[in-house]
Amino acid sequence: MTQKATRHRGRVLLxxxxxxxxxxxxxxxxxxxxxxxxxxxxxxxxxxGGGKVVIGVGGQTLLTYLPTTLAQQLGYYKDExxxxxxxxxxxxxxxxxxxxxGSTNVTSGYYEHTIQMQAKNQQIKxxxxxxxxxxxxxxxSPKNEGQIKSIADLKGRNVGVTAPGSSTDMFVKFLxxxxxxxxxxxxxxAIGAGSSAVAAVEQGQVDAAVMxxxxxxxxxxxxxHNPVVLEDVRSSEGLKEVFATDSWPSACLYAKTDWLxxxxxxxxxxxxxxxxxxxxxxxxxxxxxxxKMPESxxxxxxxxxxxVIDDLKKTLSxxxxxxxxxxQAVLKxxxxxxxxxxxxxxxLSETYTNDLVK
Numbered sequence: 399m400t401q402k403a404t405r406h407r408g409r410v411l412l413x414x415x416x417x418x419x420x421x422x423x424x425x426x427x428x429x430x431x432x433x434x435x436x437x438x439x440x441x442x443x444x445x446x447g448g449g450k451v452v453i454g455v456g457g458q459t460l461l462t463y464l465p466t467t468l469a470q471q472l473g474y475y476k477d478e479x480x481x482x483x484x485x486x487x488x489x490x491x492x493x494x495x496x497x498x499x500g501s502t503n504v505t506s507g508y509y510e511h512t513i514q515m516q517a518k519n520q521q522i523k524x525x526x527x528x529x530x531x532x533x534x535x536x537x538x539s540p541k542n543e544g545q546i547k548s549i550a551d552l553k554g555r556n557v558g559v560t561a562p563g564s565s566t567d568m569f570v571k572f573l574x575x576x577x578x579x580x581x582x583x584x585x586x587x588a589i590g591a592g593s594s595a596v597a598a599v600e601q602g603q604v605d606a607a608v609m610x611x612x613x614x615x616x617x618x619x620x621x622x623h624n625p626v627v628l629e630d631v632r633s634s635e636g637l638k639e640v641f642a643t644d645s646w647p648s649a650c651l652y653a654k655t656d657w658l659x660x661x662x663x664x665x666x667x668x669x670x671x672x673x674x675x676x677x678x679x680x681x682x683x684x685x686x687x688x689x690k691m692p693e694s695x696x697x698x699x700x701x702x703x704x705x706v707i708d709d710l711k712k713t714l715s716x717x718x719x720x721x722x723x724x725x726q727a728v729l730k731x732x733x734x735x736x737x738x739x740x741x742x743x744x745x746l747s748e749t750y751t752n753d754l755v756k
Contacts, residue, residue, distance in 0.1 A: 450481045451664060453651070454502035456490035457591070459695050461611065461710050462649045464687075465528045466506040469675040471690045478667035491564065503657060504668065508532075508565055509647040509725070512749035513732050517739045521655035524750040526669040527720045528676065529648035531632055531713040534569050534608050537617070538626040541602035549577040549628060558589035558598050558607030566608035571735035573629055576640070581735075596620065611706065612697070632713065641731065645724035647750075655748070662754065669755040673718040680716055684708035718755040725750060 455463050467484065469475055475482040487493040490507040497505045498520070505511070512522045536557075538546045546552065552574070559566040571581045589598040591610060596617050599607045606628065609617065618624055630636045634644045651668060658665050679687060684707035688700055696703035725746050732739040 450483055451504060451668065452483045452485060452502040453504045453506055453668075454485050454487045454493035454496045455506040456493040456508070457488050458484065458486035460591075461706065462529055462533060463506050464691070464707070464710065465649075465672055465675045465679065465714070466651070467692070467695075468679070468687065468690060469671045471692070472675060472678060474671035474674050475668070478671045480664060480667045480671070482668070489561070491561065497654065503661075504651055504653045504665075506649065506651055509650045509652070509720070509750065510565060510568075510728050510732060512652055513729055513739060513744055513746075514736065516744055516749055517732075517736075517742050521748065522652055523655045523658055523748065524647070524650040524652035524720065525658060525665055525754045526672045526718040527647050527650045527715045527724075527750075527755075528672060528718070529650070529713060530645045530715050530721075530724065531634075531637055532565060532569070532646050532648045533610060533632045533713060534566060535610075535614055535630040535632060536569070536573065536606060536608050536628045537599065537614065538606045538628065539599050539602050539604060540621045540625060542605045543626050546606055546626070546628070549573050550579070552584040552606060552628075553579065554583070555605040556585045556587055558595065558604035558609075559586045560591050560595070560608075560610075561588045562586060566610075568731060568735040569608050569629075569631075572731050573640070575734045599625075615702075615706070634712075641727045643723050643727040645721045646727050646731075647720050647724045650720075650750075652750075658751075658754075666754040669718060673755055676715055676718055679707075679711055679714060684711070719752045720750045 453466065455466055457463060458467055470482060470484060484506075485496070485502060487496055490505075490511065493502070493505045493507050494511050494515075496502045498515075509524050509527065512524050515522045542555075546555065557570050559570060561567070567586055570584065570586055574581055574583055587598075587604055589595045589604060589607060591613060593616075595607065595609060595613050598604050599609065599617055600620055611632075614625070629640055631640050631646070637644050637646055651672060653665065684704035687707050688696060688704040691703075729739075729744055729746060733741070
């Protein structure tokens with residue numbers, strides 16, 4: 399991508415920022431753990447088989463995982479005959495680690511984890527897709543507006559990410575490679591998500607940052623104008639430009655392959671509950687959906703929460719299935735940005751299944 403094209407993209411995508419306000423598509427820490435922790439004994443040990451199923455969520459208040467919570471609020475898990483406990487682990491990598499360690503059965507996290515873990519010889523499989531966009535935006539700190547106008551201008555700069563190894567970090571590395579730059583050309587710093595991320599960008603502690611909603615909206619409100627956007631994959635147009643696809647599976651439910659094989663009926667019921675929830679979202683307004691969610695999730699602004707849910711609907715799967723071009727796009731990103739994956743042979747057919755949701 400030329401610098402001119404990147405600058406043009408930054409201008410064009412400023413308007414949608416306010417329209418997509420607070421879509422909490424959070425990849426906050428969608429990175430895989432360096433190694434699986436030792437097994438743990440916990441409430442999830444029994445798994446399915448009529449017992450409680452513990453789902454670890456990589457940030458429950460983030461809208462990327464809204465279907466996971468909404469399914470519970472609507473009573474769909476119970477309708478399907480599954481006793482579900484949701485645990486807010488406030489980060490995708492933490493949720494993954496908990497599942498690998500045995501303290502949860504299922505993770506509401508990002509699909510790319512299944513690829514990352516197969517590269518580490520650990521079999522994890524996704525069985526219902528919720529998101530078709532990663533929902534990331536690479537923004538320039540207001541103190542650097544005018545100085546950073548393209549990806550090339552990030553050379554020698556410090557870019558904020560939720561955590562090293564996270565999907566936000568992978569996004570930076572992918573964009574650098576896409577623009578014929580070295581991964582070492584820009585440094586990355588962990589700024590987390592939420593208030594810490596907003597403060598880091600607003601105060602210029604980082605020169606740019608990969609941010610998620612609602613952080614982008616909070617930042618926009620605090621600085622009083624739309625921040626400069628270098629890349630934005632929250633829209634189908636952005637996905638096509640960056641990843642050459644209009645589908646990039648993100649939030650999903652996944653579990654250890656062994657657990658899935660032993661609990662197919664339970665997993666199928668979970669998949670059906672999520673599919674029903676996606677259908678509910680598609681057929682109801684943001685206000686109607688917001689009214690079903692825990693009041694605290696709105697952050698004190700129900701109108702804005704309802705509005706951003708309406709925007710979120712555009713990025714969600716309609717039927718819970720994974721697409722071939724989508725999983726290929728995620729693999730391509732990992733091959734470029736993640737040295738742990740690199741050129742390793744990845745059997746995508748072992749990282750996801752549509753059988754249970756169908």
